[in-house]
Amino acid sequence: GENVEQHPSTLSVQEGDSAVIKCTYSDSASNYFPWYKQELGKGPQLIIDIRSNVGEKKDQRIAVTLNKTAKHFSLHITETQPEDSAVYFCAASRANDMRFGAGTRLTVKP
């Protein structure tokens, strides 16, 4: 089955800096790659996603890149703000089989 590895497990940045979280997956048939943000006391919420026919997608300060050949994808957050502090999960999916990474706790220091 699919295996998703996520790094780093914790990340601390200064406000205004960029943050990058990386994930690798094992199943070459995976074709949907969402990123979720989980704030304290809440369920995960989708922040951006990418499908396997696209290499990069951007939405304001966040972007995701996908390298299908290498089977890895990354989340980039620019101009980080304290409200970006949360746990971020990557996932890889085909059909309804979605596998999650272990999560990255991002702390943005003011």
Add this chain to the structure above:
Amino acid sequence: DVKVTQSSRYLVKRTGEKVFLECVQDMDHENMFWYRQDPGLGLRLIYFSYDVKMKEKGDIPEGYSVSREKKERFSLILESASTNQTSMYLCASTQGKVYEQYFGPGTRLTVT
């Protein structure tokens, strides 16, 4: 907006008790999922359902069962709770395949 609600935010149960966790979604989604979330392990799938009265085992179904009598409601049952089932439980729903999953707020279950 899609709304997924879970019956309890916090629950404390004793070892051996039968525990029901309920999840309701209001968007007529076909697919519903139960995950447990543990530090360092991410989200692990317990059970999922594609339709009413239909269920499929996920990666860690042992010690759990599920029920889906109505399309909008998916229940997770711990037949005899054990301390190693202390965890955060998350319900999710989605329409169709290969789409965003919408999550509920989670139930933090403590078994003593």
